[in-house]
Amino acid sequence: MSHYQQGRPPLSTAPLVAALLHFRQCEGDEAFFAAFESAWRKRLLSRAQRDQVRAGLPRGARWLVDLARPDADSGLESLLRLRLHIIGIRLDCQVVIDGVGRVDFVIDGRLIIEADGRENHDAPVKRHKDLVRDAAASALGYETLRFDYAQLIHGWDTVQGSILAALQRTAQRS
Known part of the structure; x- marks a missing residue:
């Protein structure tokens, strides 16, 4: 180059x-x-x-x-949104859900996707807060998928497969 x-x-x-x-x-x-x-x-x-x-x-x-x-809070969010856009998945970004708070992305109104960087999600207290939010989202009918840096950067095929499978499940429930 x-x-x-x-x-x-x-x-x-x-x-x-x-x-x-x-x-x-x-x-x-x-x-x-x-x-x-x-x-x-x-x-x-x-x-x-x-x-x-x-x-x-x-x-x-x-x-x-x-x-x-x-409005992307991190490069991980930017990368995730770009990659999903490329494969034709539309996302709603930085969505506020009553009882849950602001989430990174929502797909099809039912699938929450979170890109968890170390800085905001690594400490035990922060991890607990994430789990509480995920439980609240589940009670409202949402499925939450969380991916960390290593998954998004080094394991994209698995991340993509997980998201596509979750979308298939939510489509079958509709």
Whole structure:
């Protein structure tokens, strides 16, 4: 992969738009998508800068900016949503459910998907809170699937299979 950029290289930090465009060239669509959503979530990208990023992408990659949202709480959520979009699964994002709270995703009004990063879900107290929420969701008729970093990054086939199987089960109940 070429790291060449025309002109004189700057001796300070690169502008965020240039860094994001270069990052996509080096790391690919998934990493770019997560970084773009993260930058947007942190309010580091204005509307004009988002437009500049989109314009700087090859035509075939501009859909990534069009799909992006500013509400992903983590790169894991961004990655999960992107991958499910690619296989044709529509998600409702950051859904508030009475008695449960805000969940990462809901599919077909009955399947909750949570992307659990270590930072927000690793401690025993936080794990207990997740289990209480899952029980409350179950009492309301929801099924909850939780996936951690290792599953989402290294075990995508299993994650995808679990989600598809759960969707099949919920469709059969309807």
